[in-house]
Amino acid sequence: xxxxxxxxxxxxxxxLMVLIDTNPFFWSTVKNTFTFSNFLSHVLPFLNSxxxxxxxxxxxxxxxxxxxxDYIYDSSLAAPNQRAESLLGKLEEFVTRDEELSQQNSIExxxxxLLSGSLSMAxxxxxxxxxxxxxxxxxxxLCLHGSPDGPGQYVAIMNSIFSAQRSTVPxxxxxxxxxxxxxxxxxSYITGGVYLKPQxxxxxxxxxxxxxxxxxxxxxxxxxxxxxxVDFRASCFCHKNTIDMGxxxxxxxxxxxxxxxxxxxxxxxxxxxQTNVASASDRKRKTTxx
Amino acid sequence: xxxxxxxxxxxxxxxxxxxxxxxxxDEEDEDEGNGRGLDAWERAYADERSWESLQEDESGLLxxxxxxxxxxxxxxxxxxxxxxxxxxxxxxKGLIRYLYVVxxxxxxxxxxxxxxxxxVVVAKQVEAFIREFFDQNPxxxxxxxxxxxxxxxxxxxxGGSPESHIKALMGKLECSGDSSxxxxxxxxxxxxxxIPSYGHREVLIxxxxxxxxxxxxxxxxxxxxxxSKVRCSVIGLSAELYIxxxxxxxxxxxxxxxxxxxxxxxxVLEHAPPPPAIAEFAIANLIKMGFPQRAxxxxxxxxxxxxxxxxxGGYTCPRCKARVCELPTECRICGLTLVSSPHLARSxxxxxxxxxxxxxxxxxxxxxxxxxxxxxxxxxxxxxxxVNMPSxxxxxxxxxxxxCLDCDIYIHESLHNCPGxxxxxxxxxxxxxxx
Numbered sequence: 001x002x003x004x005x006x007x008x009x010x011x012x013x014x015x016l017m018v019l020i021d022t023n024p025f026f027w028s029t030v031k032n033t034f035t036f037s038n039f040l041s042h043v044l045p046f047l048n049s050x051x052x053x054x055x056x057x058x059x060x061x062x063x064x065x066x067x068x069x070d071y072i073y074d075s076s077l078a079a080p081n082q083r084a085e086s087l088l089g090k091l092e093e094f095v096t097r098d099e100e101l102s103q104q105n106s107i108e109x110x111x112x113x114l115l116s117g118s119l120s121m122a123x124x125x126x127x128x129x130x131x132x133x134x135x136x137x138x139x140x141x142l143c144l145h146g147s148p149d150g151p152g153q154y155v156a157i158m159n160s161i162f163s164a165q166r167s168t169v170p171x172x173x174x175x176x177x178x179x180x181x182x183x184x185x186x187x188s189y190i191t192g193g194v195y196l197k198p199q200x201x202x203x204x205x206x207x208x209x210x211x212x213x214x215x216x217x218x219x220x221x222x223x224x225x226x227x228x229x230v231d232f233r234a235s236c237f238c239h240k241n242t243i244d245m246g247x248x249x250x251x252x253x254x255x256x257x258x259x260x261x262x263x264x265x266x267x268x269x270x271x272x273x274q275t276n277v278a279s280a281s282d283r284k285r286k287t288t289x290x
Numbered sequence: 291x292x293x294x295x296x297x298x299x300x301x302x303x304x305x306x307x308x309x310x311x312x313x314x315x316d317e318e319d320e321d322e323g324n325g326r327g328l329d330a331w332e333r334a335y336a337d338e339r340s341w342e343s344l345q346e347d348e349s350g351l352l353x354x355x356x357x358x359x360x361x362x363x364x365x366x367x368x369x370x371x372x373x374x375x376x377x378x379x380x381x382x383k384g385l386i387r388y389l390y391v392v393x394x395x396x397x398x399x400x401x402x403x404x405x406x407x408x409x410v411v412v413a414k415q416v417e418a419f420i421r422e423f424f425d426q427n428p429x430x431x432x433x434x435x436x437x438x439x440x441x442x443x444x445x446x447x448x449g450g451s452p453e454s455h456i457k458a459l460m461g462k463l464e465c466s467g468d469s470s471x472x473x474x475x476x477x478x479x480x481x482x483x484x485i486p487s488y489g490h491r492e493v494l495i496x497x498x499x500x501x502x503x504x505x506x507x508x509x510x511x512x513x514x515x516x517x518s519k520v521r522c523s524v525i526g527l528s529a530e531l532y533i534x535x536x537x538x539x540x541x542x543x544x545x546x547x548x549x550x551x552x553x554x555x556x557x558v559l560e561h562a563p564p565p566p567a568i569a570e571f572a573i574a575n576l577i578k579m580g581f582p583q584r585a586x587x588x589x590x591x592x593x594x595x596x597x598x599x600x601x602x603g604g605y606t607c608p609r610c611k612a613r614v615c616e617l618p619t620e621c622r623i624c625g626l627t628l629v630s631s632p633h634l635a636r637s638x639x640x641x642x643x644x645x646x647x648x649x650x651x652x653x654x655x656x657x658x659x660x661x662x663x664x665x666x667x668x669x670x671x672x673x674x675x676x677v678n679m680p681s682x683x684x685x686x687x688x689x690x691x692x693x694c695l696d697c698d699i700y701i702h703e704s705l706h707n708c709p710g711x712x713x714x715x716x717x718x719x720x721x722x723x724x725x
Contacts, residue, residue, distance in 0.1 A: 069713035117713025124668030127700045158635035159706040230584040234631030244608040247576040250488035268574035
């Protein structure tokens, strides 16, 4: 990192970790009006404007692919006059590598991106910035995501969210797909970030620059979009379905969508068929106490 | 909290000592009235031990000790012992815990071998413990009991709100009289008998006194606790007591005696992660629960718990669509237990622990230097030091990615995900199914 006089590091210096969804399955489904290159032509000026807003701002871009994730741009390493070139070069390399990996194994089920991997990488990077000393830019994560949630990543994504919450790193999400993302809704809600699903993708740059460009200090003065409700449903461990009512193992808190005889996670055998016993004793307790 | 500790250690001894000094200053204000202890200038030498943070290098120059690698080695030893016990006990953990924390506020708690006094130190550690406990055991409950004048008193009932416990405790810090383990156990036993069968009953006693003054036969009480499967653990502040050891042995708890304040903190926080479930202690059960959705901000509706019209916030019961204000709770209309899924997910890293990373040995480094990556997979930190020699690093046994030592600690202590395994589809699917 460049050495700068300490007084320049005010609370409005940002480190923006941008996670870009490069899932080819997602980009092949979006309408012709908004292609991946269109998307990049909105994102690149946004990244440039972040870097111009404050000379100390830093931008790191991580590509979230179908088979892998990787860093594709770091403004503290790249030459300032070749931003777009170095980013696009790395991105192209990444996309071809990702494609090679997908030829090796067949595609099954939902085609979700590896959001948990890129989130974990971003958090590791942020920890490095925290370690660099008492003066560091304020980090935040921006997910530009379109692919549907992969229920198999539920535990990993939740772990990342709690770790981000503990180190007070907000996760902002901008959903460019047609569906709301329950994972990102929870991520933004828990970490105090902004969740936005733009109505018109043609104006993506405008959404990005008005909502996500302001640093954390300025945010408290802005009227940012309010969440339209958060989907707190969980996905069950047995079929990876998203459910709003289910059974919880009392030993390990695993979630199941229907009644089982034995917990597949911790191996405990369940006694009574229903919870009536438990809730009955619960109620008894309340009456005896009052 | 992890993160804070972590940074502190990386900044080296110097910083840590300045922090201790601040604490010292705080204490000074409190015990000024007692006219006790060393003078400030003496204390600077006695407590800071600044010479210990220096070592001589081969050319005879003084250099600060590189405690980062030392710390890392220590951390790895702890991780290895933890993972081996976890392996032995499978992944059955008692995640729904009902814990009473018993605090001894007898005359002995006023002793000043811990500064400013034992009870202040204990209260501080209990506060930290309560916060950590609810972070790690989302559906569990804590109650506080104090022993004073030979009588046990219930300070707070079992509950899930950390703030109310801490407030109650801080308001009641006075000590007097004798201490009685039997009275405390009898009281706690009566309360714990009423909890649902799937819950784990636990008592954690923070004991300052060197004796117990009981009205009856304490052995009977211990047997009674054993019969009702209450797991009793004791942390002593003075010296080992036979009766405490006996109590812990009989009921399956752990007994330890704190040497000093950091050790006490360590011992108390050891009780925060869920203990391995002992099959007969609680009956496993499936509990039906609902995961309500949070309504949009600005929607007006009448909540079922306060029977008032409220704007925004609030959750909708998935079974009867009633509105509740807070989670976790039980639906007032249909009786369904309502939790938010993030609440449960907080404890999942106990179920799916990530494997400890392997040290990269020096011989392997020199053999395979050409194909070894030069940056840490997690944070892109260069894995070469100033003279372009490989610095110590670790490798994930599953995805074969290299990580720096700082990332290793962060990944295992806070993140609980391996970035390498999670960012390759094949390795991810295999690692999660194995578990």
